[in-house]
Amino acid sequence: MNVVKTLYHYATLYKSIIIAALIMLSVSVAADLTGPFVAKRIIDEHILGIESKWYQTEKGEDAVSFQGASYKRDEYFSSNEEKGKEVRIFQVGTKFTFVDQSVSFDGNRELSGDLLTISKGEEKASYNAIVLNSQELMRFYQPEISRILTLVSIYFVLVVISSIFQYGQRFYLQKAANRIVQRMRTDVFSHISKLPIRYFDNLPAGKVVARITNDTEAIRELYVTVLANFFSSTITIFGIFIALFILNPRVAMFALLLIPILVIWTIVYRKFASKYNQVIRARVSDINAMINESIQGMTVIQAFRREKQSKESFEKLNYEHFSYQNKMLSLNSLTGHNLIGVLKTICFVAFIWYFGGQSLTATSVVSLGMLYAIVDFINRLLYPAQAIVNQFANLEQALVAGERVFKLLDEPGISVSRESIPRYKGNVDFNHVSFGYKEDEYVLKDITFSASQGETVALVGHTGSGKSSIMNLLFRFYDCNEGSITIDGMDIKDLAHQTLRQHMGIVLQDPYLFTGTIASNVSLENEKITREMIEKALKDVGGDHVLGHLEKGIDSPVIEKGSTLSSGQRQLISFARALAFNPAILILDEATSSIDTETEAIIQEAMDVLKKGRTTFIIAHRLSTIKKADQILVLDRGIIVERGNHDELMALKGKYYQMYELQQGQQKGMAG
Template sequence: MTTGKRLFHYALDFKKMIIVALVMLTISVVTDLVGPFVAKNVIDQHILGIESVWYETSKGDKTVEFNGKYYKREKYVRKNDDKGEHIQILQVGATFVSIHQKLDFDGKRRFTGDKVIIKKGDNSVSYPAEVISGSQILKFYQPEISGILQLLALYFGLLIVSAIFQFGQRFILQKTANRIIQKMREDVFNHIQRLPIQYFDNLPAGKVVARITNDTEAIRELYVTVLATFFTSAINITGIYVALFILNAKLAAICLLLLPILYLWMIIYRKFASKYNRIIRSRNSDINAMINESIQGMSIIQAFGREKETTSDFEKLNREQFTYQNKLLSLNALTSHNLVGILRNLIFVAFIWYFGAQSLLPANVISLGMLYAFVDYINRLFEPVQGIVNQLANLEQALIAGERVFKLMDEPGENVSEERIPRIKGNVRFEHVSFGYKDREYVLKNINFEAKKGETIALVGHTGSGKSSIMNLLFRFYDSQKGKIVIDGKDIESIPRQTVRQHMGIVLQDPYLFTGTIASNVSLNDPLITREKVEKALKDVGADKVFSHLEKGYYEPVIEKGSTLSSGQRQLISFARALAFNPAILILDEATSSIDTETEAVIQEAMDVLKKGRTTFIIAHRLSTIRNADQILVLDRGVIVERGSHDELMSKEGMYYQMYQLQKGA
């Protein structure tokens, strides 16, 4: 499905609101487009209406006294009125004259002495005429005042109705657009939580953030501004063409040439704009990623004096984005104002040519009101055209942004299972497990071991030996390529990830804390973790001794990543978090490596409480912390080279013995 269709499907979720907005928009456009028709009637029927034929009649409503007689416009004469002689009033320059016969045709007028000469093409005719004074002309206008006022009242009434519905449709469309983007952002955020961990190994966090924030904001502009403008413009253009066909079908047909020209121009524009926008959005993501990385590593950048090099790398990305922004700016400058100017001139040339040719024919009379209406509608025609052209840049940005967002949403995610199983016992067995982060590059090779309920298994080895990879497989952050992992006799891959993780807890080497309080970081706002459970978990790990000096105790605010707390305090909170969720299997991934000696002593006192009734896996560099482990697995390059208790391994004087002696300084 194309990006445009997917964006359309998102809009369909709120189709009722959009339909209401479009109905209001249609009413607004129709009431607005009636204006030139009203103006045409004011000009032709009332302001220039006195140039029609006037019949002598008896004194009455809408009659005008002239030369001792009463006259009424032909328009107002009823069938039962007595009609006498007739006159016709003509305006020649600033002078008004009367003649006593109807015009054969109208054209260029000239008044000489007592005659009016009218010339059109090769035809010319003269009529005896009498000059009418200014005060008398005002009397002839008197019957038109009420009609003019009524039409003006109608005109302003239509403007008010148009303004009300215009406001309504804008409000509803923008509200709908915000709702669409709200739903899209929720969908994207929900989806990234379903993505496997390996996806984030290859994509910087800044790029993901850019797609959820910047790209969805560009899409919001599509619904708020671009589509609103396109809808408004389409209805306006349709209404204007209908009005033009009512006034003059031939000229309206000429104006139809505007549409294929506009369509062709849009195709040419999109060809180049899509390329530039794709690069701009990509560079924007790169910039976000670099800013995020620089902020995270600012201490390292400043400590090693890498400010200049980091700035240089940033300027390179910024310069590339600037270059393509300028290219897009040049393209927009060429295709916006210039396009509309060219099209407007073409239409006006056709307009002048058509009316100029028509005016040469004696049989054709073109009223001033008709000319006004045409000029007004043609000017109005280019307002929506200008709107469409000006929004092409935003349209292209939104489509590219949508393409990037949907690419993220198309990444295969994991189904979130609501299935719950009874608490597992914690018997874990690895059977001939081999695993690699890349195909055929195994970091674990034929791993076999068993951990029984309540046992503590320690994993030791040099960096890169595969210790953390075993934990990643056990937690199902990744799945093995060969062999299987069995928990309580069931293959772990036959159990949904969320279901098995419900009974597992983990404490990482570098614990992550969220913005909130110490207590909220323990419970993670899980309603099942009560305040009493939180406080008990913190007390069990000895946190009451460490946090007793804090003003608000366990409800002390924690900012992002817990940067105001020491590494030992963060680790204690992480321990309490794992304990509060009461897992059957507990994983400690080098959990004591960043803790000072005093805090380590506090944690060691709580370890027996933590491990009681749980199968515990400990990855440790400090071998002193695992002396009491039931089984120690020594890994080297993805292979288990030694296994046994501390005393058994020390008696072998193998790899474990050497590592232990090295740490003791022997």
């Protein structure tokens, strides 16, 4: 099982949505990363641009009037426009000066009164300069204002575009994530119904629930939060490196040093995080399983005063979960914001130290606008890096959760068949059948018997003798290890599980009712079973007498497991359910053991109707309920030790006789 490969497979199911989100993300990142270039242009070409060459010209567009003459920046002259006398503007500290002549070189500047001195190495030159006041300075800035406003508007539009597409990519990524998890949960739930009963023998229901709910929710976080951050952050990082190479390849090469740091960081983090998250997810399942078990067994816990022991067991699991959560917290604290903060500080110090000093000189290899853009990009580079690192914890949780969910999906299930076969006649044959739930520990040994159409076969014996195992094999909840079972001459192993059970019905000792109504529990939402059929089935089993007092009749609500109904009422609904499906083979597994005497009498009256035309198997502890059975099989430790009808077995005065007499004696003793 490859978790990443399976997660990718689920993502491809909705690839069109994800691709649309990634395109939106790319547009958003491109618009966002264009901003520093616009800011650089505003700073270098317009705010600091007035220090470029100016030429005397006629009055007109972009021309600035100063001391009776008009001047225009070199960049604003058209190709056929004549240039007059050259002049320059220099910033010295916080002051701006006007030099009424050309300047041969630029360098360090010093202003003494009206004298501007420029030095570059051993060269030095002095010029008469006029210090500009704020109004005069604003005249020279006047041509730049409209251009700056245009660029600011472009910057604003880029921000709006980035925000719109950022919203779009988040919306579509989350939409895809929700659909993926919806599909995954459907697949898991559907797969659970296909798993053989053997799988659930050693797996508590709470752990299965945890995988469908908690673990898939962790996977949803992977698609919604983790992958969204990884996608956006990765594209942003690539975009920033491209921008840095455009601005300054040396800076970009230096910034590439962050990549191996992040890779090493990831490897170290995952080494510990994976181990911690395995334990955390396992304990979450254990906690869910214990809560589920405790709620279902609360009556026993309180009746036998085991509240303290249950609390201690829960606290042990809870503390182990808490301790590993703390370990994860420590790991995240060490490798999260703190490390990013250190890297950010080191980067800023390095870049400001290397480029900052140069940008303040006239011979600067990097302009202030360039420095601003580089610092902005470096800051932006660390944010997506931090976003990736901050998602490591969620990533590890999701991968561990995914492993648990996909391990469940990898369990071999039983394929669902919609093949239909004609209704059985109901001739059942067990031919030298042996079976064990564990290898080499057989609970049934060389079982051979036949049940003809319309016969009632009763299975009796002490607890653990193998009665229910025979029914489990007939329903193919399990397959026999040796021998064969046939129905109307067909080996049941040659039939699909759903096809085999199409004409079979079962009533369990502890009937299970689902949340809904009495009617929905009888029909199990089968469209072929009409309301009239439901009412008739209930009437045939005597349900109208026992359930008739309910205000809403068959529309009365049933909560989980039918806890608001008596055991007799639940059993009658279960009987009606079996009858409504009109099975050719009917199994009654201890069906009357939990019913009161009055209700049993009602059911016994309906049993003759229920058994007509059907091959019926009855597993019963109350031997008085099977006196009319055509055939009674007495089992002892997985072997049929006696067989015959009631009278024949009583005449044998063997095991059946002893069991029957013992029960009759107990009943007489209770009556006395």
